[in-house]
Amino acid sequence: MKKLFIIKIGGNVLDNPAALESFLKDFASIDAPRILIHGGGKIATKLGEQLGIAANYHNGxxxxxxxxxxxVTMVYGGLVNKQLVAQLQQLGCNAWGVTGADGNLINAKKRPVKDIDYGFVGDIKPEGVNTKLLTTLLDQNVVPVFAPLTHADGKILNTNADTIASVLAVALGKVADVRLIFCFEKKGVLRDVADAGSVIRHLPRNLYDEYLPQGVFADGILPKLENAYNALNAGVKEVLIGEAGDLVKNTGAQTEGTLITL
Amino acid sequence: MKKLFIIKIGGNVLDNPAALESFLKDFASIDAPRILIHGGGKIATKLGEQLGIAANYHNGxxxxxxxxxxxVTMVYGGLVNKQLVAQLQQLGCNAWGVTGADGNLINAKKRPVKDIDYGFVGDIKPEGVNTKLLTTLLDQNVVPVFAPLTHADGKILNTNADTIASVLAVALGKVADVRLIFCFEKKGVLRDVADAGSVIRHLPRNLYDEYLPQGVFADGILPKLENAYNALNAGVKEVLIGEAGDLVKNTGAQTEGTLITL
Structure with a gap:
């Protein structure tokens, strides 16, 4: 099967123009099929404040x-997404900005109201991904750039970007060898949280099982690792957690970040 | 060649929820390849005022x-475009919202500064249209929905929606029998501006040439007619000017609006 990189960047890259420019250059230079998923960044919060839209949180x-x-439809689906696309186009990468509504690429369900009403939030599953249309675009050397939005029943829905990346990876894992790359603020998963140089380069499941009872993994990284093994169990070939600045190396054979496999 | 409808709606439809809902139902019901181009509407102006962005005009x-x-990137490319797409999806129409930047669908040039600097405005030509990718989408029964935005040199550019519709029609006129439909506030071109019932149902070039020296056409409609004949001369099969509410009839053989041909 063909190799496919599914790469997620978060607000820490979007909010830093120099880091973003460098990231986009690296992303454009990768000579392989790839999909980018972007988070939100601070601009939605800032604009919300200007417009007097109060931010309500429940458990973070x-x-x-x-x-x-x-x-978020304006900022994620419009401003952030289209600026990324225009910049990538200039770098020679045929980017195409989408939400899950476009072409019904990701069909969601509005999160059911239980104790808390999260509002217009979409929950998604790999079965909701329009693999055929995505594959058609990828076959034309187009690079889909996803805003963290999906849809159901005539409404756009706000959807977690990490979840979109994982769900796309599982759905496309059936037709491609997917490496799912999460760009975060550290070099990778650390053997010793106090030592930034102690990146675990390769974390197969048996090593994870060995380290886990030793208390190697900090609380913050545990849910990411659990998500990673869930994705691998569902057919994704490799998951990588690393720094945005190491993207090119992390798409190669000698990775700087942490390569997670079964 | 296959029939293709290229349909442009303006702010008068977007700003009226009941008219928009009715229009989208009609648009979704059309059983033929089609492309929608939408203008802006009042929401950008309203949001601009809330954000304290002054509107500067030169000659209108x-x-x-x-x-x-x-x-406009937020409002046209995000809010308006994605809401239209989500609504059309619910109506069973596989809409896919795009700007000219996505997939390099419409490559523009920033308008050169002469006496006036119009700012980030895109001028476009049929040669800048990525006919191949658009045709690929249409062949998958996807319905492209264009926001009035294009791109050049890493920047999104604001671009007139009528112009986008005309340029798409000319470019795709090479591979399809295009009927270009402009939805405006009247039933069609009137024989007598004082009589709303005097719609000219068919306006071939020879009839236009006969009516023109008689002063039949009001100043407002003349540039639209000139644009229509330019598009026809460049290979578009038919141009129709009519009311949004008559869309279904205007895609048929017996039109309510004005069908313009060579």
Whole structure:
């Protein structure tokens, strides 16, 4: 099967123009099929404040009311997404900005209201991914750039970018050898949290099982690792956690970040 | 060649929720390849006022400074475009929202500064249209929905929606029998401006040439007619000017609006 990179960047890259420019150059230079998923960044919060849209949180998760939905649709789906696309086009990368609504690429369900009403938030599954249309685009050397938005029942829905990346990886894992790359603020998963140089270069499942009872993994990294093994169990070939600045190396055989495999 | 409808709607439809809902139902019901191009509507102006972005005009044309560019990228490319797509998806139409930057669908040139600097405004030509990728989407029963934005040199550019519709029609006129439909506020071109019922149902070039010296055409409609004949001369099969509410009839053989042909 063909190799496919599914790469997620978060706000820490989007909010730093120099880091973003460098990242986009690296991303454009990769000579392989690839998909980019971007998060939000601080601009939605800033614009929301200017427009007097109050941010409501529950346990650290933002509640997406109707005003917030319009805000993220504008900022993520419009401003951030189209600026990324225009910059990548200039770098010779045939980027194509999308949300999950476009071409019904990711069909979601609005999160059911239980104790908390998270508002216009989409929950998604690999079965909701329009693999055929995505493959058609990839076959034309097009590079899809996903904003963290999906849809259901005539409404755009706010959707976690990490989740979109994982779900795309699982769906496309059936037709390609997917390496799912999460760019975060550290070089990779550390053997010793106090030592930034102690990156675990390769973390196969048996090593994870050995390290886990030793308390090697900090609380912050554990859910990421659990998600990674879930994706691998669902057919993704490799998951990599690393720094945005190491992207090119992390798409190669000798990675700087942590390569996670079964 | 296959039939293709290229349909442009303006702010008068976008700003009226009932008219828009009715239009989208009609648009979704058309059983033929089609492309929608939407204008802006009042929401960009309203949001601009809330954000304190001053609107600058020269001879009725808005100057697109950097702040205004961000505003229209958010509102046209994000909010308006994605809401239209989500609504069409619910109606069973596989809509896919795009700007000219996505997939390099419409490559523009920033308007040169002469007496006036219009700012981040894109001028476009049929040669700048990526006919191949558009045809690939249409062949998958996808319905492209264009926001009035293009790109050049790493920047999104504000671009007139009528112009985008005409340029797409000319470019795709080489591979399809294009009927270019402009939805405007009247039923069609009137024989007598004082009589709303005097729609000219068919306006071939020889009839236009006969009516023109008689002063039949009001000043407002003349540039639209000139654009229509330019498009026809460049290979578009038919141009239709009519009311949004008559869309279904205007895609048929017995049109309510004015069908313009050579």
């Amino acid at each position: 998760r933002r509640i997406t009311d109707a005003q917030t939905l319009d805000l | 044309r808005r100057i697109t400074d950097a702040q205004t560019l961000d505003l």
